[in-house]
Amino acid sequence: MSKQASHLARGIIQGKEKALAKGLTMVENRNDGYRELLDEIYSEVKNCPIWGLTGAPGVGKSTITNYLVDSLAKSGERIGVIAVDPTSPFSGGAILGDRVRMMDLAGKEGIFIRSMASRGALGGLSPAIMDAVSLYQAFGVDRILVETVGVGQSETDIVALADTVTVIMMPGTGDDVQTIKAGLLEIGNIFVVNKADLQGAETLTGLLQSMLSSKNSPDDWAPPVLKLIASTGQNLDKLLGEMHRHQDFLKKSNQREEKEKMRNEMALKMHLQARFQDLFLGPLLGTSEWEQAVKSIGRRERSPAYWAEKMITGSD
Amino acid sequence: MAQNKIRVLIAKPGLDGHDRGAKVLAQALRDAGMEVIYTGLRRTPDQIVSAAIQEDVQVVGLSSLSGAHNNLFQKVANLLQEKGYEDVLLIGGGIIPEKDRKQLEKAGFDRIFSPGTSTEDIVEYIKDKVNE
Ligand code: B12
Ligand SMILES: Nc1nc2c(ncn2[C@@H]2O[C@H](COP(=O)(O)OP(=O)(O)OP(=O)(O)O)[C@@H](O)[C@H]2O)c(=O)[nH]1
Ligand SMILES: [Mg+2]
Numbered sequence: 050m051s052k053q054a055s056h057l058a059r060g061i062i063q064g065k066e067k068a069l070a071k072g073l074t075m076v077e078n079r080n081d082g083y084r085e086l087l088d089e090i091y092s093e094v095k096n097c098p099i100w101g102l103t104g105a106p107g108v109g110k111s112t113i114t115n116y117l118v119d120s121l122a123k124s125g126e127r128i129g130v131i132a133v134d135p136t137s138p139f140s141g142g143a144i145l146g147d148r149v150r151m152m153d154l155a156g157k158e159g160i161f162i163r164s165m166a167s168r169g170a171l172g173g174l175s176p177a178i179m180d181a182v183s184l185y186q187a188f189g190v191d192r193i194l195v196e197t198v199g200v201g202q203s204e205t206d207i208v209a210l211a212d213t214v215t216v217i218m219m220p221g222t223g224d225d226v227q228t229i230k231a232g233l234l235e236i237g238n239i240f241v242v243n244k245a246d247l248q249g250a251e252t253l254t255g256l257l258q259s260m261l262s263s264k265n266s267p268d269d270w271a272p273p274v275l276k277l278i279a280s281t282g283q284n285l286d287k288l289l290g291e292m293h294r295h296q297d298f299l300k301k302s303n304q305r306e307e308k309e310k311m312r313n314e315m316a317l318k319m320h321l322q323a324r325f326q327d328l329f330l331g332p333l334l335g336t337s338e339w340e341q342a343v344k345s346i347g348r349r350e351r352s353p354a355y356w357a358e359k360m361i362t363g364s365d
Numbered sequence: 366m367a368q369n370k371i372r373v374l375i376a377k378p379g380l381d382g383h384d385r386g387a388k389v390l391a392q393a394l395r396d397a398g399m400e401v402i403y404t405g406l407r408r409t410p411d412q413i414v415s416a417a418i419q420e421d422v423q424v425v426g427l428s429s430l431s432g433a434h435n436n437l438f439q440k441v442a443n444l445l446q447e448k449g450y451e452d453v454l455l456i457g458g459g460i461i462p463e464k465d466r467k468q469l470e471k472a473g474f475d476r477i478f479s480p481g482t483s484t485e486d487i488v489e490y491i492k493d494k495v496n497e
Pocket of ligand 2: 104112146243277
């Protein structure tokens with residue numbers, strides 16, 4: 050048992066900010082002890098509403114998050130924020146700039162903000178983000194807000210993570226129809242057209258509304274479309290109201306448990322995938338069989354599909 | 366498998382609006398594979414230190430070109446110390462006269478970089494120090 054992990058686990062459960070910060074790093078880096086850490090805090094994890102905000106780069110997610118967190122904290126809630134920005138596929142580095150719009154929150158009692166890089170996770174969410182949620186819930190927050198980079202179709206994991214997903218768009222990006230087609234309609238519980246001060250907000254709102262009404266919703270929730278000007282605060286109170294309304298809806302329709310189950314399955318799956326990679330893929334990389342396969346694929350002798358199967362089952 | 370990244374906070378304390386250097390540096394650090402949390406302009410020492418703690422960065426970098434560095438940089442160094450974070454690598458840069466540079470390096474800063482420093486040198490310095 051890692052001493053550092055138990056020490057951090059105890060600190061997190063006691064609500065110590067420094068322990069939470071260090072624990073998040075341990076989990077994010079998958080450093081020695083991270084499994085023990087997660088396991089030790091796990092019995093102290095308390096469910097709380099998780100709100101996801103997603104949308105294309107620059108639509109105003111952080112500006113909106115800033116407002117929401119500020120008003121929730123004013124009503125006495127303790128809030129955990131996870132702000133995800135993309136990792137550069139070239140260098141592996143990242144600029145995490147969401148705090149630029151949230152700096153009024155820094156240092157305020159009861160607000161904890163962590164910026165995380167996507168670190169190459171395909172669906173936009175890395176397993177570490179699921180684990181970060183658990184750490185927040187053991188630390189003791191009343192609500193978690195997750196801001197994720199929504200780049201079209203890859204942004205669907207957020208559904209498994211968040212109870213309430215708010216999809217944010219803005220006019221004038223030129224690819225309104227494509228964005229909407231790419232599956233965002235299915236994932237949003239609430240839709241926001243931000244930057245309503247810019248031209249085209251009416252058109253986008255109308256388009257969204259008509260697309261949403263033509264789609265028969267699987268449950269009794271009809272996703273609202275709200276027009277906002279986040280930079281001046283216009284209609285942000287309405288958004289907060291709708292988010293609370295959706296939370297009540299989930300509770301009344303007993304869907305919170307379903308969401309919870311989905312989240313747990315997702316976390317288990319992500320951990321298994323990572324372990325499979327470590328255990329099975331890792332040892333194969335660079336072996337003589339690996340090199341042989343790469344050569345054979347290059348000579349167009351046998352396909353990658355053939356080789357993958359052969360490496361796993363040993364037979365053709 | 367461990368996936369460690371160097372995490373750096375780049376902050377602009379005070380009313381100084383010159384952010385070009387801070388942004389150039391942030392990009393250079395990202396291109397060197399680091400994760401850079403950029404705070405934006407006009408931050409107080411309290412906000413900067415609170416962000417550094419929550420983000421659990423190994424490096425805090427302050428940038429100032431307006432002349433207000435002595436007071437603001439010193440406050441950040443003191444606050445970090447007060448909160449038990451004297452082990453972060455604390456660096457600064459911008460328009461900072463030689464004499465102030467020396468003074469700050471005595472008072473808690475690991476290094477102050479002057480205009481014209483190549484970003485490669487800064488990257489290398491950070492990598493060396495963090496991996497020490
Ligand atoms: C461009 C510039 C501006 C632009 C800023 C644009 C922007 N968004 O950044 C504009 C036109 C807006 C501007 C305005 C002003 N400016 Co001006 N500006 C400059 C100028 C010419 C270049 C600065 C720059 O961008 N350099 C390029 C970057 C890449 O270099 P850098 O910032 O020095 O950063 C490098 C290093 O210093 C180091 N570094 C910097 N920060 C950090 C941080 C860390 C952690 C590390 C490790 C390294 C590091 O690494 C970088 C890469 O090598 C300088 C003169 C000069 N030669 O520096 C004056 C200068 C900084 N400005 C000055 C002044 C007075 C002003 C104004 C007050 C002018 C006025 N009267 O209106 C205003 C104030 C603006 C404000 N709100 O604060 C003075 C400051 C005097 C002083 N300190 O006593 C200077 C020095 C000019 C002068 N000689 O008088 N300015
Ligand atoms: N005109 C206008 N600008 C806005 C509005 N809301 C936010 N902005 C501006 O849009 C820019 C991006 O805002 P952010 O909140 O950083 O957007 P984001 O979606 O978090 O961006 P990323 O995290 O980089 O994807 C900033 O310059 C904001 O000031 C709005 O209602 N109208
Ligand atoms: Mg943002």
